[in-house]
Amino acid sequence: MIEVVGLRKHFRVHRRKPGLAAAVRSLWHRTYDTVKAVDDISFTIERGERVGFLGPNGAGKTTTMKVLAGLLHPSAGQVTVEGHRPAQRDPAFLERITLVMGQKQQLLWDLPPSETYALNRAVFGLDPAAAARTLGELTELLGLAGLVDKPTRQLSLGERMKCELAAALLHQPTTLFLDEPTIGLDVAMQVTIRDFIRDYNQRHDATVLLTSHYMDDVVALCPRVIVIDGGHLIHDGDLRALVKTMIPDKLVSFTAALPADEVARLGEVVKSEHGRITIRVPEARLREVVGHVLDRAGTDLAVEDPPLEDVMRKLFHTKRAP
Amino acid sequence: MASPSTATPASPASPAAARPRRRLPYYAGLLAVQLRTSLTTAMQYRADFLVQGAMSLYWLGWNLVPLLVLFDHRASVAGWSFEAALVVMANFVILRGILEGAINPSLGAVVEQIRSGAFDYTLLRPADAQFLVSTARFAPWRALDVLGGLALLVYALVRLGHVPDLGQLAAGLVLLGAGLVLMYALWLIVVAAAFWVVRLDNLAFLLSSVFDAARWPAAVFRGTWRVIFTFVLPLAVITTMPAEALLGRLDLTTGLAAVAGAAVAAAIARAIWRLALRNYTSASS
Amino acid sequence: MRRALAALPTLCRIGLTEAVAYRAEMVVWLLTTTMPLVMLGLWTSVADEAPFRAWGSRDFVAYYLAALIVRNLTSNWVAWQIAEEIRTGTVSGRLLRPIHPFAGYLGTHLGAVPLRALAVAPVAIILVASSARAVLVTDPVHVAALVAALLGAWALTFALFVGLGTLAFFLDKPMGIIEVYFGVFAIFSGYLIPLPLLPGWVQALADWLPFRAMLGDPVAIAIGRVPDGAAAWALVGRQWAWAAGLMLVATVAWHRGVRRYEAFGG
Numbered sequence: 001m002i003e004v005v006g007l008r009k010h011f012r013v014h015r016r017k018p019g020l021a022a023a024v025r026s027l028w029h030r031t032y033d034t035v036k037a038v039d040d041i042s043f044t045i046e047r048g049e050r051v052g053f054l055g056p057n058g059a060g061k062t063t064t065m066k067v068l069a070g071l072l073h074p075s076a077g078q079v080t081v082e083g084h085r086p087a088q089r090d091p092a093f094l095e096r097i098t099l100v101m102g103q104k105q106q107l108l109w110d111l112p113p114s115e116t117y118a119l120n121r122a123v124f125g126l127d128p129a130a131a132a133r134t135l136g137e138l139t140e141l142l143g144l145a146g147l148v149d150k151p152t153r154q155l156s157l158g159e160r161m162k163c164e165l166a167a168a169l170l171h172q173p174t175t176l177f178l179d180e181p182t183i184g185l186d187v188a189m190q191v192t193i194r195d196f197i198r199d200y201n202q203r204h205d206a207t208v209l210l211t212s213h214y215m216d217d218v219v220a221l222c223p224r225v226i227v228i229d230g231g232h233l234i235h236d237g238d239l240r241a242l243v244k245t246m247i248p249d250k251l252v253s254f255t256a257a258l259p260a261d262e263v264a265r266l267g268e269v270v271k272s273e274h275g276r277i278t279i280r281v282p283e284a285r286l287r288e289v290v291g292h293v294l295d296r297a298g299t300d301l302a303v304e305d306p307p308l309e310d311v312m313r314k315l316f317h318t319k320r321a322p
Numbered sequence: 323m324a325s326p327s328t329a330t331p332a333s334p335a336s337p338a339a340a341r342p343r344r345r346l347p348y349y350a351g352l353l354a355v356q357l358r359t360s361l362t363t364a365m366q367y368r369a370d371f372l373v374q375g376a377m378s379l380y381w382l383g384w385n386l387v388p389l390l391v392l393f394d395h396r397a398s399v400a401g402w403s404f405e406a407a408l409v410v411m412a413n414f415v416i417l418r419g420i421l422e423g424a425i426n427p428s429l430g431a432v433v434e435q436i437r438s439g440a441f442d443y444t445l446l447r448p449a450d451a452q453f454l455v456s457t458a459r460f461a462p463w464r465a466l467d468v469l470g471g472l473a474l475l476v477y478a479l480v481r482l483g484h485v486p487d488l489g490q491l492a493a494g495l496v497l498l499g500a501g502l503v504l505m506y507a508l509w510l511i512v513v514a515a516a517f518w519v520v521r522l523d524n525l526a527f528l529l530s531s532v533f534d535a536a537r538w539p540a541a542v543f544r545g546t547w548r549v550i551f552t553f554v555l556p557l558a559v560i561t562t563m564p565a566e567a568l569l570g571r572l573d574l575t576t577g578l579a580a581v582a583g584a585a586v587a588a589a590i591a592r593a594i595w596r597l598a599l600r601n602y603t604s605a606s607s
Numbered sequence: 608m609r610r611a612l613a614a615l616p617t618l619c620r621i622g623l624t625e626a627v628a629y630r631a632e633m634v635v636w637l638l639t640t641t642m643p644l645v646m647l648g649l650w651t652s653v654a655d656e657a658p659f660r661a662w663g664s665r666d667f668v669a670y671y672l673a674a675l676i677v678r679n680l681t682s683n684w685v686a687w688q689i690a691e692e693i694r695t696g697t698v699s700g701r702l703l704r705p706i707h708p709f710a711g712y713l714g715t716h717l718g719a720v721p722l723r724a725l726a727v728a729p730v731a732i733i734l735v736a737s738s739a740r741a742v743l744v745t746d747p748v749h750v751a752a753l754v755a756a757l758l759g760a761w762a763l764t765f766a767l768f769v770g771l772g773t774l775a776f777f778l779d780k781p782m783g784i785i786e787v788y789f790g791v792f793a794i795f796s797g798y799l800i801p802l803p804l805l806p807g808w809v810q811a812l813a814d815w816l817p818f819r820a821m822l823g824d825p826v827a828i829a830i831g832r833v834p835d836g837a838a839a840w841a842l843v844g845r846q847w848a849w850a851a852g853l854m855l856v857a858t859v860a861w862h863r864g865v866r867r868y869e870a871f872g873g
Contacts, residue, residue, distance in 0.1 A: 020624045071442050073603050087603070091448035099446055106443035108359070115359050122355040123447045123454075125348060373783065384790045388646075391800055392653065395660060399653055531639040538649055547648040 002045040002068060002175070002207065007077035009038040009063050009231075037063040039231035040077070047174075050201055050208040052222030052239065056316055060231040061211045065177050068209070069099040082175055095124060098173040102180035105164055107152045113163040114148045117170060124171040131170060138166040141196055158189040165193065169200065176200070178210045182217055194220045215308035229316050246311045250286055253278040256298035266292060280306070352449060353457055360427075360460035374463035378419075378470045385411055385537065400541040407539055408478035409568060413561040414537045415471030417501055418530075423464025425509050426529060431458040433516050445603070452595050455513065456506075479568070486568045493567035493577060500584035501560030505533070507584070507591035514591075514598035536561040556583065611710035618711060622718020633719070637726050640678050642798065647671040660804060669739035669830040670801050672730055677825050678798065679727045681760040683716040689772025690781045693868070702865060709861070712769060720761070742831045749828060752839035756825040759846030763821050766850050770857035776864025791816075797823030803832075817849040 012032045016022055038060040045051050053061045066072040067079055070086030070093065079086055084093035107116045121131045139145060142162045147155060155163065161181065169176075178197070182190045194217060201208050212218055218225060218239070225242060227235035235242055252267065255276050263269060266289050267279035281289045286303070293301060364370065389411060393404040402410070432455050435441040444454050479485065486494065512529055535543075535551055540558030543551055551558040559580050566572040626633055650667040653659050662670075689712065692698040701708040734740070744750060771788060774781040793799040794809070796818035802810055813819045824833075824842045833839045 020620055020627070024627055066442070069446060071445055071603060073600075089445070094446060094448035097446075099442070101439070101442065104439045104442065106440060111359065111363060115362070119355055119359065120447075122352050123449050377783070377786070380787065380790060384794070387794060388649075388800055391804060391806075392649075392659075396653065396656075399649075399656070527639045528635050531641045534641050535645045535648070538645070542652045543648040544652055544655070 001047050001080075001082065002043075002209070003078075003080040004044070004064075004068070005042050005078045007038055007041045007064065007067060007079060008036070008075045009060070009067060009072060010075045011035045011037055036231050038067070038074075038228075041228065041231075041233045042077075043226055043233065043236050045207060045209065047207055048201070048205040049224060050198070050210070050222050052218040052225040053209055053211040053228065054218065054225050054312060055228035056312075059228045061228055062179055064228065065099070065179055065209065065211065069097060069177050070094070071099075095171060096173055097175045097177065098168040098171070099177040100164060100168045100179065100181050102161070102178075102183040105152075105160065106167055107160065107164055109152050112149045112151055113144075113155075113167065116152075116167050117148070120167055120170050126171060134170055134172060135166065138169060141199065142166060143192070158185050161185060161189070161193065165196070172204065173206065174204060175207045176209065178208065178212075180212055181210070182212060182214055190214065190217065197221060215312070219308055227312075227315060234315065240305075242315075243305055243308065243311050244283075246314050247306045248283050249280045249306055250283055251278055251304045251306055252281050252286070252289055252293070253300070253302040253304070254293050254298040255300045256293065256296055258296060258298075276300070349449075349453060352453070356457040357460060361462050364460075364462045371463050371466075375466050378466040381467075382415060382470045382474065385415060388537075400539065402539045402541060403482075405478050405482040406565065406569060408481070409475060409565040410539045410561050411537055412471050412475035412478055413498065413501075413564050415474060416468050417471075417498065417505065417536070417560060418533065419464050419467025419471055420502060421505055421509075421529070421533065422467065423461045425456075425506055427459040427461045428456055429509065429513060429529070432513055436516055441602075445599075451599060452510070452592070456510075482569075484569060486570070490568055490570050493572060494564045497564040497567050497572075497577060497580060500581045501564060503584040504556060504560055504587050507587040508532070510591040510595050514594045517598040517602045533557065539565070556580075556587075559583070608707075611706045614706055614710060615714060618714020619718040622715040623721060624718075625715060626719035626722045633722060633726070636682075636684060637679060637723070640675060640682070642793070643671040643675040643678065646799065662801070662804065665738050666742065666830075668737055669734070669742045670826060672734040672737075672739065673826045673829045674798060674822060676727045676730055676734070677757065677760060677822055677829075679723055679730075680720065680757060681764045681821065681825075683719065683765065683768060685712050685716050685765065686768040686772040686785055687782075688712070688715075689769065690775040690785075693772075693775040693864075698868070702869075709769065709858070713765070716765065739830075744829060744831050746836075748836040749831075749833075749839055752836065752843055753825065753828050755843045756828050756839075756846060759843055759850060760821050760825050762850040763817060763846055763853065766853035766857055767817065767821070770853055770860055773857060773860045773864050776860075776868055792818050792821070795819060796821050797826065817853065820846040820849050 011034070013035050014030050015033050016030075041060075041064065053065070055061050063072065067074050068081055068086055070089045073087045082093065082096050084090050084096075086093065107113050108119075117131075117135060120126075121128065126134075139148070142165060144162055144166060147159050147163055148166075152160060152163070165181070176197070181197075182193055185193070197208060197210075198221060200206055208221070210217065210222060223239060224237065225235065225239045226233060227242075251270065253271075253276065257275065258277070263272075263277055263279065267281040267285070269277065269279050271278040279289075290301065290303065389404065389407060392399065393407070397403065399407065432441070435444065435458075444451055447454060509529060536557040540548070540551060540562040543558065548558075563572060563577065563580050567577060647667060650659065650662075650671070651664045654662060654664040654667055659667075689698070692701070698708070701711055704711075735743070744753065771781065771785055774784055778784065794805070795813045795816050797813075802813055802819060802823050805813075813823070820842070824846065827833050828839045828842065833842065
């Protein structure tokens with residue numbers, strides 16, 4: 001269980017203008033700005049929940065996650081994870097959590113992942129037999145066969161990410177912080193990893209906090225989302241409800257040869273290619289529009305929620321508007 | 323972090339991971355794993371063994387050049403004969419071997435980690451960060467340097483016709499150990515600096531260069547140099563005192579002061595490290 | 608080539624800005640030149656007891672402080688930089704630019720010289736204020752030769768280091784070679800011990816190597832050990848010959864290296 005109350009994290013950053021004169025001046029006189037990376041955020045996450053952490057770049061997501069993992073000290077506020085204060089870095093706490101950062105790796109570069117696993121086994125004081133069993137399970141679920149004995153630098157990005165996950169989960173943590181775990185991976189690998197995370201969450205009743213810029217990850221994994229922008233929490237709740245609230249429209253796609261003005265009366269045209277038309281329709285008019293399309297012999301009818309990207313864009317745009 | 327619980331040996335029976343608390347067996351095991359990793363890597367480059375052997379000989383010879391030039395025309399310098407100075411030089415080679423073999427290699431690993439951000443993972447591990455950082459990498463083939471130094475030491479003592487008695491030998495060993503602790507403390511402070519000034523890739527060179535003054539008997543340096551090398555950067559202590567101990571020239575009080583000094587230096591270094599860590603966990607984004 | 612020359616002033620200005628920004632790193636590089644100071648401590652102690660082969664304390668002070676100044680002014684870390692860029696693959700970025708990478712390296716390290724000069728200024732002041740000032744040259748011929756020698760030493764060092772860095776195209780761990788190089792340099796340049804104090808055969812060998820032109824010769828000119836003006840300029844000439852030759856070797860090596868790099872896909 002994760003409990004955050006009034007979290008603030010401020011950084012003092014040295015601002016320097018470009019150019020030689022400014023560089024020389026900075027030798028003896030430095031100006032500092034205060035960056036409020038996280039400004040008064042509160043939320044509670046129960047054991048076993050899967051929560052998506054959304055927001056534009058620089059919103060404060062990674063900062064919050066690092067505070068939760070104990071890597072950063074909060075400037076103000078209280079943070080409790082599994083009954084511990086993360087900043088104290090109590091070994092008992094560190095054994096319960098894991099942080100996976102998609103952009104940084106913990107695998108030793110010149111050596112096979114198996115060496116990193118050996119290190120983690122020793123570091124977490126794992127019983128060798130138990131660890132071997134865990135590794136066996138992970139190997140099967142993630143498809144690591146043949147990978148763990150090759151030097152990390154010889155693995156592809158997707159293979160490396162799978163091995164990273166295994167290294168991060170060897171000690172069977174019950175709280176997972178995942179910071180862009182699928183970044184740079186191909187679609188098939190993203191699906192594999194999503195499925196794996198869901199599976200792990202269900203098997204171990206593990207709490208999952210996920211950041212991702214791939215909305216598909218969030219849609220697939222997280223029933224609940226917390227949205228952060230500019231260090232502020234602007235939404236915390238059910239994902240579907242958020243989508244409905246922000247954009248109470250549906251996307252209707254169909255194939256039909258209809259005149260443009262008729263289509264325009266049905267709804268706002270989003271895409272029109274090779275006879276396949278996608279229009280945005282307010283939910284209230286959905287029945288009417290679908291009926292109309294079917295009457296006019298439209299085929300391959302599909303009704304979808306608007307993409308999460310659109311929702312996010314609207315959310316941030318709304319928030320930022322003066 | 324230092325929990326006062328009694329040490330429980332890791333029992334392989336219970337699958338519900340009998341996790342030993344953070345005590346000596348735990349850290350000894352961890353050290354073993356780190357050493358094994360470095361050794362495995364070193365084994366992959368077996369040719370390096372020969373290369374290192376050649377380099378050890380090369381530098382051993384190189385280190386002797388100034389000694390030979392100097393003592394070709396002079397019988398003694400500041401009261402130290404050629405053989406006595408050779409003992410100091412031998413200590414230098416031995417400690418240098420340990421520095422480059424067991425201490426400095428980790429520095430490269432750590433600086434790289436800090437720069438890439440992978441250092442965060444070190445902080446996420448439930449072991450003391452200083453320990454993990456200090457044992458990150460070893461260069462096992464440097465043991466050849468240490469062997470070369472020992473050979474030189476034996477040669478010098480034989481030439482001198484002096485065989486240290488048990489007491490002198492013990493004192494020499496203790497003081498070499500104190501020197502090692504002192505070197506490590508310096509190293510730790512340099513690593514702590516890497517947190518503040520991120521782009522310090524050349525730190526390893528700094529340490530090696532600073533260590534340079536330890537080639538010579540401390541008595542050789544006069545005035546301000548003497549003060550600097552005895553108190554600020556006690557390099558003279560590291561190699562000269564063990565030599566004096568082996569040669570039976572060291573008095574007990576000075577020796578004890580040196581050991582105490584090393585302990586104090588270690589404590590200061592640890593404090594600076596924790597400060598640096600605290601700063602890192604407040605300031606990094 | 609013309610483009611490279613045109614870009615050079617900008618590259619130098621950026622180099623200086625970089626040097627100022629990474630001043631901590633600069634300080635570390637400067638602090639690594641401890642050898643002359645340690646040697647100074649040693650030899651002045653020796654000379655205080657009695658002059659060592661006609662070298663008195665004052666002579667050693669002059670020599671080693673001058674050596675420290677010359678070393679810091681002429682040395683740079685381009686070998687290490689090139690090796691790192693090749694190892695990490697960053698060199699590809701340079702290869703994509705329309706000017707020769709050497710121009711970039713030149714800009715970076717030439718641009719740092721003013722900062723280095725600033726850093727050794729205190730040492731120069733100490734040198735001039737000490738008793739050693741009596742041996743320093745003051746006549747225009749020698750001073751001019753000294754300036755030329757410093758430039759030549761810089762050019763030589765740069766050319767040699769670029770060549771050493773280029774080895775990274777061919778070797779896995781060029782740092783080993785650079786380590787060996789330093790040992791050889793320290794002896795045959797007079798950095799460790801003044802060349803006149805070394806055995807005859809070492810001095811004879813040093814005449815055939817470029818190292819003394821990198822340090823020993825400029826220092827000798829500075830502290831008045833080359834009384835004949837023409838001889839001083841002859842040394843400068845040899846310097847520049849070495850510099851040109853080594854630059855040629857480095858350029859050829861670079862071309863070969865790049866071809867190899869591109870063939871094996873860095």
